[in-house]
Amino acid sequence: MTDATGAVAPKVAVVFYSATGNVAALAEAVGDGARKEGAEVRVRPVPELAPPAAVASNPRWQAWVDSNPYDQPATLDDLDWADGIALGSPTRFGGPAGQLKEFLDTTGGLWAKGKLIDKVGTAFTSSSTKHGGLESTILAMNNVFYHWGSIVLPLGYSDPQVMESGNPYGGSFVSRKSASPDEEALGACRVQGARLARIARYVATGRAGELE
Numbered sequence: 001m002t003d004a005t006g007a008v009a010p011k012v013a014v015v016f017y018s019a020t021g022n023v024a025a026l027a028e029a030v031g032d033g034a035r036k037e038g039a040e041v042r043v044r045p046v047p048e049l050a051p052p053a054a055v056a057s058n059p060r061w062q063a064w065v066d067s068n069p070y071d072q073p074a075t076l077d078d079l080d081w082a083d084g085i086a087l088g089s090p091t092r093f094g095g096p097a098g099q100l101k102e103f104l105d106t107t108g109g110l111w112a113k114g115k116l117i118d119k120v121g122t123a124f125t126s127s128s129t130k131h132g133g134l135e136s137t138i139l140a141m142n143n144v145f146y147h148w149g150s151i152v153l154p155l156g157y158s159d160p161q162v163m164e165s166g167n168p169y170g171g172s173f174v175s176r177k178s179a180s181p182d183e184e185a186l187g188a189c190r191v192q193g194a195r196l197a198r199i200a201r202y203v204a205t206g207r208a209g210e211l212e
Contacts, residue, residue, distance in 0.1 A: 008028030016088030033193025094133035
């Protein structure tokens with residue numbers, strides 16, 4: 001598919017897990033950035049797997065589960081479809097949440113068929129403390145891209161917005177006292193989504209040329 005200018009429109013899948021809505025807000029910002037670059041975008045959460053008692057122990061967690069606005073969960077088809085993939089998760093002891101990991105652990109079939117090779121991958125996260133594992137969580141998600149044979153795309157200091165957020169690995173937010181993502185974090189994620197779409201377009205254009 002091409003955009004209004006005739007250029008190949010990259011396909012971007014933003015796959016994430018969110019417990020209270022913070023990572024979902026970051027995911028939507030990544031998606032917005034990609035759309036502004038002309039990408040087709042799917043923003044999809046992975047299913048909640050935590051026991052109901054654990055969810056109920058946190059009012060914000062329960063409220064998000066009850067009001068979850070997404071009617072389409074992430075599927076393997078979203079990964080197969082995409083030229084670029086963004087993974088998002090809250091930090092859990094320096095790594096991604098089990099809910100996202102559970103989904104990623106089902107990608108063996110796509111991996112075995114080489115379906116994930118040369119896709120462009122990037123990652124983003126949120127934590128409740130400044131040194132709560134933001135960078136290690138992003139790096140852990142990037143490990144999946146390495147095994148897939150994907151092209152790992154950092155956010156980098158690619159825009160003045162990122163100089164403010166200070167994390168070249170990927171978009172991130174520190175949610176002190178349960179705060180929602182601020183404009184600084186959302187802006188960095190928009191930059192990340194736009195960069196993902198631009199680089200994914202190069203990949204999609206190359207594939208289109210091979211098919212001609």
